[in-house]
Amino acid sequence: MLSLIGQNWTHFLWALIATIMMVIIGFLTPLLLSEIVDSILGSEPFTMPDFLMNPINALGGRDFLRQNLWIPALALILMNVVNGVFTFIKGRSSAIASENIARKLRNDLYRHLQHLPFAYHVKAQAGELIQRCTSDVDTIRRFLAVQVMEVVNTVLMVVIAMSILLPRSVPITLYSLILVPPLFCFATWFFKMVHKSFEVADEADGVLNAVLQENLSGVRVVRAFGQQEREVEKFDRVNNDLRKKNLRLNELLAIYWGGGDAISMTQTLLTLVVCIIYACNGWITVGTLIVFTSTLGMLLFPIRQLGRTLSDAGKAMVSMKRVQAILHEEAEPDEPNALKPDLHGDIVFDHVSFAYPDDNVPVLRDVSFTIPAGKTAAVLGGTGSGKSTMMYLLQRLYTPTSGKITIGGVDIQQIDRKYLRAHVGLILQEPFLYSKSIRENVGITAPEQEAERIEHAADIASASGFIAKADKGWETVVGERGVTLSGGQKQRIAIARTLLKDNNILIFDDSLSAVDTETDAQIRAALRHEQKDVTTLIISHRVTTLSQADLILVLENGQITQQGTHAELCSQPGLYQRINSIQNALEEELTQAKAAEGVN
Numbered sequence: 001m002l003s004l005i006g007q008n009w010t011h012f013l014w015a016l017i018a019t020i021m022m023v024i025i026g027f028l029t030p031l032l033l034s035e036i037v038d039s040i041l042g043s044e045p046f047t048m049p050d051f052l053m054n055p056i057n058a059l060g061g062r063d064f065l066r067q068n069l070w071i072p073a074l075a076l077i078l079m080n081v082v083n084g085v086f087t088f089i090k091g092r093s094s095a096i097a098s099e100n101i102a103r104k105l106r107n108d109l110y111r112h113l114q115h116l117p118f119a120y121h122v123k124a125q126a127g128e129l130i131q132r133c134t135s136d137v138d139t140i141r142r143f144l145a146v147q148v149m150e151v152v153n154t155v156l157m158v159v160i161a162m163s164i165l166l167p168r169s170v171p172i173t174l175y176s177l178i179l180v181p182p183l184f185c186f187a188t189w190f191f192k193m194v195h196k197s198f199e200v201a202d203e204a205d206g207v208l209n210a211v212l213q214e215n216l217s218g219v220r221v222v223r224a225f226g227q228q229e230r231e232v233e234k235f236d237r238v239n240n241d242l243r244k245k246n247l248r249l250n251e252l253l254a255i256y257w258g259g260g261d262a263i264s265m266t267q268t269l270l271t272l273v274v275c276i277i278y279a280c281n282g283w284i285t286v287g288t289l290i291v292f293t294s295t296l297g298m299l300l301f302p303i304r305q306l307g308r309t310l311s312d313a314g315k316a317m318v319s320m321k322r323v324q325a326i327l328h329e330e331a332e333p334d335e336p337n338a339l340k341p342d343l344h345g346d347i348v349f350d351h352v353s354f355a356y357p358d359d360n361v362p363v364l365r366d367v368s369f370t371i372p373a374g375k376t377a378a379v380l381g382g383t384g385s386g387k388s389t390m391m392y393l394l395q396r397l398y399t400p401t402s403g404k405i406t407i408g409g410v411d412i413q414q415i416d417r418k419y420l421r422a423h424v425g426l427i428l429q430e431p432f433l434y435s436k437s438i439r440e441n442v443g444i445t446a447p448e449q450e451a452e453r454i455e456h457a458a459d460i461a462s463a464s465g466f467i468a469k470a471d472k473g474w475e476t477v478v479g480e481r482g483v484t485l486s487g488g489q490k491q492r493i494a495i496a497r498t499l500l501k502d503n504n505i506l507i508f509d510d511s512l513s514a515v516d517t518e519t520d521a522q523i524r525a526a527l528r529h530e531q532k533d534v535t536t537l538i539i540s541h542r543v544t545t546l547s548q549a550d551l552i553l554v555l556e557n558g559q560i561t562q563q564g565t566h567a568e569l570c571s572q573p574g575l576y577q578r579i580n581s582i583q584n585a586l587e588e589e590l591t592q593a594k595a596a597e598g599v600n
């Protein structure tokens with residue numbers, strides 16, 4: 001945090017200067033009042049410094065001021081106007097500095113999140129990350145905007161108040177400070193309590209955000225399973241938890257303000273009584289009494305305020321810790337010596353085994369196969385057999401636990417991560433669309449002026465038809481804020497988007513599952529025609545899709561149990577043969593049903 005403050009030191013310096021000036025003017029006001037009462041209206045000697053007294057004496061001294069009372073009055077008004085100007089400067093400079101810091105923190109967080117490994121994002125809860133990037137950063141911003149200068153203010157006020165009060169009367173000053181130590185202890189106790197309490201409340205806030213975010217993005221599941229009531233109950237539970245924790249925090253604040261006020265008021269009254277006794281006995285003047293009673297507030301108020309400063313500091317520390325926790329997560333390391341080889345070569349999985357981090361169960365076991373360059377391989381396997389995991393490994397989203405993967409003979413661990421991902425197009429099982437137009441969604445990697453390429457990609461992906469029919473064609477907004485597309489339409493947009501990349505390898509992770517068999521065949525035919533050099537991997541459950549591949553891999557429980565061509569696998573007993581006969585039988589039934597319909 002100190003380095004962040006350091007980067008904005010000029011703004012903080014201005015805020016500091018303005019704070020100092022405000023404190024000085026704040027003290028000058030009662031001093032001037034006391035001078036008016038005691039020395040202009042009364043007959044006590046002046047206590048103003050020489051540089052002020054000399055011109056006054058030259059003009060006629062006390063008599064002159066008595067006849068021109070507007071002069072001290074004007075001085076009082078002017079002082080307050082100047083005070084207003086400094087208040088503005090302080091507020092503005094603190095705001096600029098704190099907003100700059102908040103912006104930098106948010107940017108740093110965002111940038112860091114972009115570079116954290118895929119494994120981190122899979123585990124992290126989006127709602128909580130959002131809370132850290134927004135409300136935690138805001139807690140820090142508020143502390144910097146208000147409380148840093150408050151600390152300066154408090155220290156200055158105490159020092160100046162003491163230097164004004166002590167020379168006027170040592171005993172009254174001491175009486176005025178009797179309750180300061182307990183007030184101070186009270187503030188410190190409060191700081192500790194608030195720190196703990198805020199940490200708990202902030203975490204509860206994170207949980208609430210996570211629940212909210214999950215519910216909103218899973219709205220379909222919630223509706224489909226009629227889980228609204230359960231969701232409302234769940235939300236109410238975490239919401240109530242947050243209420244309780246916030247209440248506890250506010251209770252603490254109320255105790256503090258109440259207790260602090262009681263101590264401060266008692267102290268003020270005590271000083272007033274002492275001052276009155278002293279004034280009645282003629283030991284101090286009425287002006288000194290004014291100085292004491294008005295300055296005392298300036299001494300006690302910041303000390304009482306200290307509790308708020310400390311509690312905000314506590315909150316900012318908690319938030320900073322949570323922000324730092326993200327910033328300290330290890331990002332994917334830079335690889336200055338990484339290779340950028342030609343990726344047109346054979347893809348080889350060489351005895352690859354893999355278990356997810358923090359999970360000892362192996363998901364892939366001793367997987368070995370070779371896909372010759374430019375050929376198409378298809379993967380068949382039950383759910384959870386490790387198909388997607390295999391593709392993640394190929395994109396270096398995870399690292400194999402043992403064994404290696406090579407492309408054109410180069411171990412992919414040595415290939416530049418960005419380069420590899422740029423040339424290995426992965427079309428996910430569940431594509432994500434931005435809340436943007438179809439054109440922008442397809443063209444995320446292409447500049448807008450490349451309309452022709454974008455439209456051509458959509459042609460290959462058999463997406464042009466439905467895009468043309470959409471409300472505003474290519475400019476139709478989709479995603480969360482726009483029209484809802486069908487699963488198959490989304491898949492085709494995702495395919496078109498990936499085709500715009502400069503792919504050497506293309507992976508379809510079940511990404512043709514939501515389009516009908518005819519469209520599936522159409523897309524594959526177009527791809528074969530357009531992307532001849534591209535090595536293609538297709539995960540699919542459709543035998544019609546699988547059968548045309550040059551190589552078919554059968555994955556069962558993380559192990560390759562069969563590999564070969566359609567003809568080879570059909571002649572071997574095993575999963576492929578079983579699936580093939582089931583799907584053929586279904587197909588036959590369908591054809592018969594259609595034929596029967598035709599007869600009728």
Ligand SMILES: Nc1ncnc2c1ncn2[C@@H]1O[C@H](COP(=O)(O)OP(=O)(O)OP(=O)(O)O)[C@@H](O)[C@H]1O
Nearest residue numbers: 122356359363381382383384385386387388389390
């Ligand atoms: N991030 C993860 N952390 C831990 N385990 C995971 C993770 N992702 C997947 N798994 C587990 O790894 C196994 C393989 O998952 P994978 O997603 O590769 O299956 P799949 O073959 O693609 O299945 P599907 O056909 O349903 O998509 C599953 O048992 C799954 O529970």
Ligand SMILES: [Mg+2]
Nearest residue numbers: 387388389429
């Ligand atoms: Mg999968």
